[in-house]
Amino acid sequence: MSGENYKLHHWFGTPPGRYLLAWEQERYDELVADIFGYHALQLGMPGLQALRANRMPHRWLALGADEAQGVPPAEGAADQGVPPALLAEAVALPFAEASLDLVALPHTLELSVDPHAALREVYRVLVPEGRTVISGLNPWSLWGLRQGRARLYQRLGGGGQPYLPDVGEFISPGRLRDWLRLLGFELETISFGCYRPAATKERWLQRHAWMESLGARWWPILGAGYVIVAAKRVPGMRLLEPSWRKAPRTAGAQVQVARRH
Numbered sequence: 001m002s003g004e005n006y007k008l009h010h011w012f013g014t015p016p017g018r019y020l021l022a023w024e025q026e027r028y029d030e031l032v033a034d035i036f037g038y039h040a041l042q043l044g045m046p047g048l049q050a051l052r053a054n055r056m057p058h059r060w061l062a063l064g065a066d067e068a069q070g071v072p073p074a075e076g077a078a079d080q081g082v083p084p085a086l087l088a089e090a091v092a093l094p095f096a097e098a099s100l101d102l103v104a105l106p107h108t109l110e111l112s113v114d115p116h117a118a119l120r121e122v123y124r125v126l127v128p129e130g131r132t133v134i135s136g137l138n139p140w141s142l143w144g145l146r147q148g149r150a151r152l153y154q155r156l157g158g159g160g161q162p163y164l165p166d167v168g169e170f171i172s173p174g175r176l177r178d179w180l181r182l183l184g185f186e187l188e189t190i191s192f193g194c195y196r197p198a199a200t201k202e203r204w205l206q207r208h209a210w211m212e213s214l215g216a217r218w219w220p221i222l223g224a225g226y227v228i229v230a231a232k233r234v235p236g237m238r239l240l241e242p243s244w245r246k247a248p249r250t251a252g253a254q255v256q257v258a259r260r261h
Contacts, residue, residue, distance in 0.1 A: 008107065008111060009067075010165075011164070011165040012047060015199075015200065015201060015205055016143075016198070016199065016200065016205065019196070020137075020194050020224060021047065021048060023193045023194050024048060024225060024227060025049065027135070027191050027193070028050040028052075028104065028106070028133065028227070029053040031133055031189070031191075031227065031229055032050065032051060032053055032104065033055075035054060035056075035102050035131050037056050037100075037101025037102060037130070038056055038057060038058055038101060039058045039099065039102075040054055040056045040059045040101060040102035040103070040104070041059075041060050041061075041095075041100055041102070041104070041125075042060070042062070042103075042104040042106070043062050043063075043088065043090055043103065043104065043105055043108045044063060044064065044067060044090070044105070044107065044111065045107055046061060046063065046067075046083075046084060048106045050104035051104060060085040060086060061083070061084045061085055062086050062087065062088035063088075064088070064089050064111075065089070067111075090108050090109075090112045090118035090121065091112065091113065091117045091121060092121065093122075093124075093125050096125070097124050098125070098126065098127045098130075099127070100125045100126055100130060101126070101130050102130065102131050102132070102133070103125065103130070103131075103132045104132070104133045104134075105118075105122070105134045107135060107136060108134075109136060109176070110171065115171060115179075116179055119180070119183055120183060123183050123185065123232055127232070128232060128234040129231055129232060129234075131230065131231050131232075132229075132230050133228070133229050134176065134227070134228045135225065135226065135228075136171055136173075136176070136225070136226060137164060137224065138170070138224055138225060139169075139170045140172055140173075140222060141194075141222050141224045142197055142198055142222070142224065143164060143224040144170065146198040173190060173221070173228065176228060180228075180230045184232065185230040185232060185233065186231050186233045187229075187230050188230060188231055189228070189229045190227070190228045190229075191227045191228075192221055192222070192225070192226050193223045193224070193225050193226075194223050194224035195211045195212055195214070195215025195219070195222070195224070196208040196209065196211050196212065196224075197211070
């Protein structure tokens, strides 16, 4: 499999990766439970069951060619996910236009060669009013700050190991929101989470569990992870009024009727 896929999936086996994955699983379970339809697709991340709480009769997991070659298991994870049903790349989905009701993208855009093209494909295959649920790593967070500092040290020739997987530039929620609006999506909800500091050990993450409620209240947009729900909006047709309805009407004149006495 490609190096970027390996780095990301291997990182999800670390203590901070499992912590983020558990939070995302809760959000997906909550958000997809009340999305109805017939066909749902999860693209990428077999270790996360994004559709398990959804009740659509047809649900599939699709993986890219590189990702399907062998995803390293998440260490200590109780649930390794479900086997893929098909191979599909995010930029070229093998589905007809307006054929899916729900598409889940757990960290899919971060690994895509062209995330904007992937979103266009999602818009194409979704039915009108269909939903997409997208999760990603927030560069504007304590974790992202440590990642940026480590990259700066590396550029200056110093040491420093990146805290997050080095898979390229993460997409900020604001940037993703602009892309969605440009393509015709309407943002419905956005959730932030994982406010604990950038620690690598399990015990340090547990010691700072109190920061979850504090962060959600005082700096909610600075969570390490985010999940966005967006709906595909299609402008409705406007019926034009026939021209004969707009023609001026002839005013009726009163006519005197002669009466016989």
